[in-house]
Amino acid sequence: MVSTLALKLAISLGCLFLFTGCAVNPVTGKQNFTLMSEADEMRKGQQAAVEIGKAYDVYDDLPALQAYVSEIGQKLAKKSHRPQLDYHFTVVDSPQVNAFALPGGYIYITRGILAYLNSEAELAAVLAHEIGHVTARHSVRQYSAATAANVAAAIGGLAAAIFMPQLGGQLAQGVQSLLGITGSALVSGYGRSHELEADRLGAEYLARSGYDPQAMIKVIGVLKNQELFDIEVATQEGREPRRYHGLFATHPDNDTRLQEVVGEAEQYSQPSAADDRRAEFLRQTEGMAFGDAVNHGVIRGNTFQHKEMGFILSFPPDWRIRNKPDEVVAISPGGDALMVLSRFGNPRGSPADLARERLRLESSIPVLSMTSNGLALAVVSSTTSDGKPFKASVIYHDNNAYLLAGRGDSPAAFGRNQAAISGTIESFRALSNAEKESIKGLEIRTITATNGLSYAGLATNSPLGSNAENYLRLLNGQYPEGEPVAGQKIKIVK
Missing domain, CATH: 3.10.350 (Membrane-bound Lytic Murein Transglycosylase D; Chain A)
Known part of the structure; x- marks a missing residue:
């Protein structure tokens, strides 16, 4: 009886997918399993674009650059398999090396990746690749697969719960972990087959638009070199290296399958493909911001300076500093100590009160209240839950609270770096108006x-x-x- 119930559920849900879950792929003309209509795709894209707008600022320092990128994108989109879509191309103010597409034709490229491109053809290749994801409906197909996988997981969980009640929940979670698909494709790629399809389609759109399809190979080489270099830097900084959008272990020059799919586009090539329009690209990107935006704080030498928040602090000269979206991290040369700066808005109570709250300090641990460089702060030395010694300070400045903490991997490491950590805490101060104006x-x-x-x-x-x-x-x-x-x-x- 139990097995019959599970079987009926599986058959019923399978029939639901069979009758409601197929649509013609606009690229191949074949039926694909999908649970999202084109109207739904447009709506999802619009909703997601609103969220992207909250996370990223549009790069508006060079209005002509936005227009230039959009013009190239629209030219490519007209040669795609879905020219009827209302495409939107946006340069976002981020130093990250990235480009991504939302359902329905919303395509984003960072100024970070633009900095490492060297011709209009390479820019077109990035945009064409993302258009390929849209025309092949990769995000829609991934969504549909994820939805089906979650239903399959629910069926598996139900069967397990009936046969082995004490393990049902754990098994259901395991199946979901195995079959679940997250939204990470925006930044990490859609998997080898979809990335190759986007490369193939992008190369075709390049050729049809008058660009050399081999620009696709060049762009992937740019990203691969970024990845190889980041492996070196990550080793120095004691972190995991970044893996760029859709890349695998093989360098594009040696990737036979990639060479084949891009080579297929040669049949559409035009005489104008010989001109990669490098000079025009360099003209359009002249003066483009590089690295961290000023309104996010900048690293200059061994200092971190924040013009809008009005402060500066100095790290030891030989420490490696990284400005992340929600914190600033500095790592010692030997990787045995680090410091982290984070911010809390609208603080309540004293710096000592906030230090006890944020660091979850026991009442027996002393917190020293003091003034440094005209700012109220609290300083505490203790150990983490796993026994690593640290020194931390909560500093109040201009209606914000800053937590600056440094720790060592061991008591010996902390001892070697304690003076450096203390010096950084003591260096935190307000910027003068003249200093603010000088930050470019x-x-x-x-x-x-x-x-x-x-x-x-x-x-x-x-x-x-x-x-x-x-x-x-x-x-x-x-x-x-x-x-x-x-x-x-x-x-x-x-």
Whole structure:
């Protein structure tokens, strides 16, 4: 009786999918399993676009750049399999290397990835790849697969609960973990088959629009080089390396399947494909912001400065500093100690009260209240729940509270770095009006290479820090060992 009930449920739900879950794929003309109509797709895209608007600012420093990107995107979209959609192309103010598409034709590209491209053809390749995701309805197909998987998980959970009641919940969770699909495809890709399909479609749209489809290979090479470089940096910083959108282990130059799918687009190539419009791309991106936006705080040398919040602090000269969306992290040269700065708005009570609340301190742990650089703060030294010693301070400034904490991986590591942690806490101060006005963001600039110019030479006066030489090579598509050629237009950061 139990097995019959589970079977009936499975058959009923399967029939539901059979009669309501198929639609013609606009790319292949074949039936695909989907639980979302095109009208639903448009609505979902609009809703998601509102949320993206809350998370990302539009990059509006260069209005002409927005228009330029949109013009290229619309040209490509007209050559796609779904030209009737109302496409939207937006440059977002983020230093992240990324581009992504929402259902219904909402496509986003960061200024971060624009900085590492070197021609209009490469920009078009990024946009064409994302258009390919839209035309093939990858997000819709993923949503439908996830919905079906969750129903399958529910059936599995029900059967398990009936046969082995004490394990039912755990088994259901296990099936959901195995079959569930999250929304991470926006930044991490849709899987090998869908990414290859987007590459193939994107290459076709490139060729039909007058660009060389091989620009798709070049762009994937740009991203692969970013990934390889980040592996080096991540090792230095003691973190996991980033994996870029849809990339796998093989370099694109050696990826036979990728070469094949892009090569299929050669049949659509036009004579104009020989011009990658590099000069126009460099003109449009001249003066584009690079790295952290000023309103998010900037790293200059060993200092972190926040113009809008009006403060500055200094980390030890040899520590590695990262400005993340919700915190600033600094790591010691040996990776055995770190400091973290975070913010809390509208604080209540004293700095000592907030320190006890946020750090969950026992009443027996002393908290020192004091004033430093004209600011009220509280300082405490203790150990974490796993026995790692730390020193932390809660600082009040301009209706905000800042928690600045430093810890060592061991008592010995903390001892080696304690003076550095204390010095950073003591360095936190308000910016003067003159200092605020002097804070400027970094920008992309173009120069003409002269005889004997090298990236090592350019790196000596670069604001890009210890890895400036590699960053300059990445910016100019010459990573890992290329050098400028006399007469070549190259990008620098100022």
